[in-house]
Amino acid sequence: MAYDFDVDPRYGKKLAWAREFVRDEIYPLEVLGLDHHSFRRLAKPLQDEVKRNNLWAAHLGPEHGGQGLGQVELALLHEVLGASDLAPHVFGCQAPDSGNAELIAIAGTPEQKRRWLTPLLAGDIDSAFSMTEQGTGSDPKQFTSRAVRDGDGYVINAHKWFVGNGSRSDFHILMAVTDPDAHPYEGMSMFIVPTDTPGIRMRGIATMSDTNLDDPLYVHDEVWYDDVRVPAENLLGAEGQAFVLAQKRLGPGRIHHCMRWVGVCRRAFDMLCERAVSKSVHGGSLADKQMVQQWVAESAARIEAARLLTMKAAWTIDRHGASAARTEIAMIKYHGAAVMHDVLDKAIQLHGSLGYSGDMPLEQMYRWSRAGRLYDGPDEVHKVTVARRILREYEPVEVPTEHIPTRRAAAVARYGESAGTG
Ligand SMILES: Cc1cc2nc3c(=O)[nH]c(=O)nc-3n(C[C@H](O)[C@H](O)[C@H](O)COP(=O)(O)OP(=O)(O)OC[C@H]3O[C@@H](n4cnc5c(N)ncnc54)[C@H](O)[C@@H]3O)c2cc1C
Numbered sequence: 265m266a267y268d269f270d271v272d273p274r275y276g277k278k279l280a281w282a283r284e285f286v287r288d289e290i291y292p293l294e295v296l297g298l299d300h301h302s303f304r305r306l307a308k309p310l311q312d313e314v315k316r317n318n319l320w321a322a323h324l325g326p327e328h329g330g331q332g333l334g335q336v337e338l339a340l341l342h343e344v345l346g347a348s349d350l351a352p353h354v355f356g357c358q359a360p361d362s363g364n365a366e367l368i369a370i371a372g373t374p375e376q377k378r379r380w381l382t383p384l385l386a387g388d389i390d391s392a393f394s395m396t397e398q399g400t401g402s403d404p405k406q407f408t409s410r411a412v413r414d415g416d417g418y419v420i421n422a423h424k425w426f427v428g429n430g431s432r433s434d435f436h437i438l439m440a441v442t443d444p445d446a447h448p449y450e451g452m453s454m455f456i457v458p459t460d461t462p463g464i465r466m467r468g469i470a471t472m473s474d475t476n477l478d479d480p481l482y483v484h485d486e487v488w489y490d491d492v493r494v495p496a497e498n499l500l501g502a503e504g505q506a507f508v509l510a511q512k513r514l515g516p517g518r519i520h521h522c523m524r525w526v527g528v529c530r531r532a533f534d535m536l537c538e539r540a541v542s543k544s545v546h547g548g549s550l551a552d553k554q555m556v557q558q559w560v561a562e563s564a565a566r567i568e569a570a571r572l573l574t575m576k577a578a579w580t581i582d583r584h585g586a587s588a589a590r591t592e593i594a595m596i597k598y599h600g601a602a603v604m605h606d607v608l609d610k611a612i613q614l615h616g617s618l619g620y621s622g623d624m625p626l627e628q629m630y631r632w633s634r635a636g637r638l639y640d641g642p643d644e645v646h647k648v649t650v651a652r653r654i655l656r657e658y659e660p661v662e663v664p665t666e667h668i669p670t671r672r673a674a675a676v677a678r679y680g681e682s683a684g685t686g
Pocket of ligand 1: 484644
C-alpha cells in the first residue's frame with residue numbers, strides 16, 4: 265500500500281503561517297503564568313486573527329463554520345498546535361469543546377445545532393463532556409448513571425468524575441443509562457444538560473498540572489446530578505446511541521491528540537538538541553557524549569515512528585473510514601503518549617535543574633503530558649484492543665515433535681546435504 269501524506273501547497277502555506285503564529289504570538293503567553301480569565305482576554309484578538317486566516321475550528325465542515333479538512337490535513341495542523349497547550353484554544357479546537365461540537369454536528373437536531381452548536385463555535389459559550397464515573401472510566405459497561413423518562417422529559421441521577429471544564433461550561437453532554445436491561449453498549453444515551461439546571465453540584469479536583477484551584481487554566485470537576493430534569497428534546501441522537509456516538513467522537517479525536525503529542529515531542533527535542541550543542545561538561549560538548557547521542561538518536565527515531573503511525577491512521581480514516589483504522593488509532597494512543605513522556609524526560613534531564621525549574625516550559629509540558637497515558641482510555645485498555653485485534657488473525661498450530669526433523673529432511677531432499685555449508 266502506498267501512503268501519501270502530501271497536502272495542497274496552499275494548505276502548506278497556511279501551516280507555515282500557523283507555525284510562525286504559534287511561535288511568535290502564543291509562546292510568549294506561556295511565560296506570563298496566566299489564570300483562566302486573563303488568558304481568555306488575551307486570546308480573543310489572536311482568535312480573530314486565526315479566523316481571518318481560515319484556520320478556526322478546522323475539524324468541522326464548512327456548513328458549521330469549520331474548514332472541511334481531511335484527517336491528514338488536520339493531523340498536520342495539530343502537530344503545529346501541539347507545541348503549546350494554549351494553541352488549540354486560540355484555534356477553536358480545544359477539548360472538550362471540539363469533540364462536543366463534532367457530536368452535535370453529527371447527531372444534533374436543527375434546533376440543538378441552533379441553540380448550542382452555533383454559539384459554541386462562535387466561542388460565546390463553553391461545554392463539557394460528562395462521561396467518566398470514578399474508577400470505571402476504562403470500562404463504561406460499569407456506568408450506573410441513570411436517566412429515566414418522565415412525561416415530556418428525563419430525570420437524571422448521576423455522579424460523574426473528572427469532567428473537564430465542568431464548572432466553567434454552559435452545558436454538559438452527559439452519558440447515562442436509559443435502558444438497564446439492554447446490553448451496556450446499547451442501553452446508554454446522551455443528553456445536553458444546561459449547567460444551570462437545578463440539582464447539579466460540582467467540586468473542583470486539583471491535579472498534577474493544576475494544583476491551585478483559584479482560577480487555573482484548566483478545571484476538572486466531580487459532578488453530582490440529583491433529580492436533574494431536562495426536556496426530551498435534549499436527548500442527543502436516539503436513545504441507546506451514546507456508545508456509538510462516543511466512539512465516533514473519540515476515534516478521530518485521538519489522531520488530534522497524538523499529533524499534538526508529536527508537536528510536544530518536537531519542541532522538547534529541539535530543546536534537547538540545542539542544549540546538547542550549547543553546553544560543555546568535563547572537557548567536552550554534551551553533543552559529543554555518547555549517552556547524549558543515544559538519547560538524540562533514539563528520540564529522533566521514536567518521534568518519527570509515532571508521527572508516521574499517526575499519519576497512517578489519519579490517511580486510513582480519510583480513505584476507508586474510522587473503523588478501518590481502529591488498530592492504528594489504539595496503537596498511537598499508547599505509543600505516542602509513551603514517546604512524548606520519554607522525550608520530555610530526556611529533555612529535562614539534559615537541562616538538569618534548569619529543566620526542572622519553572623524558568624523553562626519543560627516541567628509544565630511534562631506534568632501536563634502525564635495525563636496522556638490516562639485520558640481517552642488508559643494505555644492498558646488500548647494495548648488489550650491492539651493485541652486482541654492482532655491475535656484474532658492467528659489460528660492455533662500443531663507443532664509435532666517430529667516437525668523440525670521432518671522439515672529438515674524435506675529441505676535436504678530438495679537442496680542436498682551440503683547446500684547450507686557455503
Ligand atoms: C486530564 C484528564 C482529563 C479528563 N477529561 C475528562 C472529561 O472531560 N470527561 C470525562 O468524562 N472524563 C475525563 N477524564 C477521565 C478519563 O476518561 C479517565 O481517566 C479514563 O477513561 C480512565 O478511567 P479511570 O480514571 O476511571 O481509570 P480506571 O478505570 O479506574 O483504571 C485505572 C487503571 O486500571 C488499569 N486498567 C484498566 N483497565 C485495564 C485492563 N483492561 N487491563 C489492564 N489494566 C487495566 C490501568 O492501569 C488504568 O490506568 C479525564 C482524565 C484526565 C486524566
